[in-house]
Amino acid sequence: MIVEWIKAALLELQEYTKLCIAVARGSVTRPFYTRDVIEQFDAIGIGSLTVVILTGMFTGAVLALQSGFTLDQFGARTAVGRLVSASMVKELGPVLTALMVTGRVGSGIAAELGSMMVTDQINALRALGTDPVRKLAVPRVLAGLFMVPVLTIISNTVGMLGAWFITVWQLRVASSVYWNSVIDGLYMEDVWMGLIKPFFLGFVIVTIGCHVGLRTSGGTQGVGRATTNSVVAGSVAVLVVNFFVTNVLISLLY
Amino acid sequence: MATPTSQPPSRDASARPGADVTSSEVDAPVIVFEGVDLAFDEKVILKNLSFTIRQGHTKIFLGASGAGKSTILKLILGLLKPDAGAIWVKGERVDQLSELQMMAVRQSLGMVFQEGALFDSLTVRENVGYKLYEESDMPLDDVHRRVEEVLGFVGLAEHIDKAPSALSGGQRRRVAIARAMTAKPPILLYDEPTTGLDPITSVTIDAEIIKLRDLENVSTIMVTHQLRDAFYVAEHTAVREGGEVRLIQADAAKVAETEFIMLRDGAIAFEGDVHELRGSGDPYLQSFLS
Numbered sequence: 001m002i003v004e005w006i007k008a009a010l011l012e013l014q015e016y017t018k019l020c021i022a023v024a025r026g027s028v029t030r031p032f033y034t035r036d037v038i039e040q041f042d043a044i045g046i047g048s049l050t051v052v053i054l055t056g057m058f059t060g061a062v063l064a065l066q067s068g069f070t071l072d073q074f075g076a077r078t079a080v081g082r083l084v085s086a087s088m089v090k091e092l093g094p095v096l097t098a099l100m101v102t103g104r105v106g107s108g109i110a111a112e113l114g115s116m117m118v119t120d121q122i123n124a125l126r127a128l129g130t131d132p133v134r135k136l137a138v139p140r141v142l143a144g145l146f147m148v149p150v151l152t153i154i155s156n157t158v159g160m161l162g163a164w165f166i167t168v169w170q171l172r173v174a175s176s177v178y179w180n181s182v183i184d185g186l187y188m189e190d191v192w193m194g195l196i197k198p199f200f201l202g203f204v205i206v207t208i209g210c211h212v213g214l215r216t217s218g219g220t221q222g223v224g225r226a227t228t229n230s231v232v233a234g235s236v237a238v239l240v241v242n243f244f245v246t247n248v249l250i251s252l253l254y
Numbered sequence: 255m256a257t258p259t260s261q262p263p264s265r266d267a268s269a270r271p272g273a274d275v276t277s278s279e280v281d282a283p284v285i286v287f288e289g290v291d292l293a294f295d296e297k298v299i300l301k302n303l304s305f306t307i308r309q310g311h312t313k314i315f316l317g318a319s320g321a322g323k324s325t326i327l328k329l330i331l332g333l334l335k336p337d338a339g340a341i342w343v344k345g346e347r348v349d350q351l352s353e354l355q356m357m358a359v360r361q362s363l364g365m366v367f368q369e370g371a372l373f374d375s376l377t378v379r380e381n382v383g384y385k386l387y388e389e390s391d392m393p394l395d396d397v398h399r400r401v402e403e404v405l406g407f408v409g410l411a412e413h414i415d416k417a418p419s420a421l422s423g424g425q426r427r428r429v430a431i432a433r434a435m436t437a438k439p440p441i442l443l444y445d446e447p448t449t450g451l452d453p454i455t456s457v458t459i460d461a462e463i464i465k466l467r468d469l470e471n472v473s474t475i476m477v478t479h480q481l482r483d484a485f486y487v488a489e490h491t492a493v494r495e496g497g498e499v500r501l502i503q504a505d506a507a508k509v510a511e512t513e514f515i516m517l518r519d520g521a522i523a524f525e526g527d528v529h530e531l532r533g534s535g536d537p538y539l540q541s542f543l544s
Contacts, residue, residue, distance in 0.1 A: 031389075033388070115374075119369065119371055120367045120368065120369070120371035121371050121372075121373055121374070123328070123331075123333050123365075123367065123371065124365070124367055124371040124372075124373070126331070126333055126353075126360075127331050127333070127360060127363065127364075127365040127367075128360070128384055128385045128388075128389065128433075129357045129360050129361065129385060129389045130384075130388060130389060131353065131354075131357070135388075
């Protein structure tokens, strides 16, 4: 039983690695489906904007609310901005954005590619002379790789605006004090960390969605299973990869 | 039959079955299976399968569900690799080719999948012209013209800008046939092209298969368990008369160009023409035919 499970896990890992290598190769060699890449930048980037803005704004706002009342106990309410900016840029922005993208994009990719698998559309692509990895996976991975960092920056910005709103209107801290505190709380290393991590997270989310989708079998039930698996595996992978990348970046940057 | 060899592919065309096929050599083998075995885990799908398909001829695979019929088409396309044996498509040993090398071989093959497998996100025009739009350098105007031509051939010109979901089951199959023939492949593979369709619609699909075979000299491989359609394809021929295409009863020579293979448990239970099939006293065949 355990041996079977280990075998299956290793097989999944092998297939996932093969997909990542094929995507890397497909990204730098012809044929390259530019129109599909643009479409995916739009679908993954622009399409996720609403959910990322809402998540970022309310996360920043609640962070300001919670930290404001905690800091009050030490008479340090004016330091809210410092706490919000450091938390948003280093951790909450990248991780929450990645989790939201996993829910929206990772599941969508798995469902779409899974449906194409069970209805023979992937085989039809191959029969028509198209490599499904180049046509379907490469555009999505490139979009995830480059749009998740952009979405993270937007989420961070909106989060700090949400926190500003709460800080000024509810905690009654002056706007200039808040923004000075935000800048004081940010170090260049934090900014780098906040910018580098989303590249890894975006790559992981989309490659897992593609991998799960392209290995779907078992009809519509299989598509449902693939969608669930992509969200579960993607969310766990986001948190695990975030931990390891953070660990490496701390030792490199600080 | 040109005897296939199990030697590695040679650059010498004469050493490869079907490598020297030209339009004038209508009897040259275009697909050769030699001792092909395939199993998924413990389940044996194909056992020591050997057959040959010649240019312009038709091979119809019959058999119960799960007999391995559709697997044969996937092996020809290189979507699956056999465990043992050799498969030659137009002189290329496809069981030894990589996915990248297979892309060149697939230029010679058109496949009509079960249920059509049309791309949901594309219109009928984009589906039919997919190969030319995405995988060729043909000027767009020429592609549009070719798409309109093949949609006219299958009688669906007025549906060109519809989504596949707006079409009936029979129309979707005809669009799938149009998509498979757009790039003019010399070999067409049909996977259960009439399954799930009513008898009248099935005849329209059979007619497309016959027209492509007889008017475009396309080699046809059809997998089905619909005997009525199999016999219809075998016993009819398409002729062009004053710009009109008509289906008529095929003569003996034409009927002999269609061969049937009955698969049972992954092996060939019968191989022969329509007369031999009808006249067979084999109890399994009889139970299938009745």
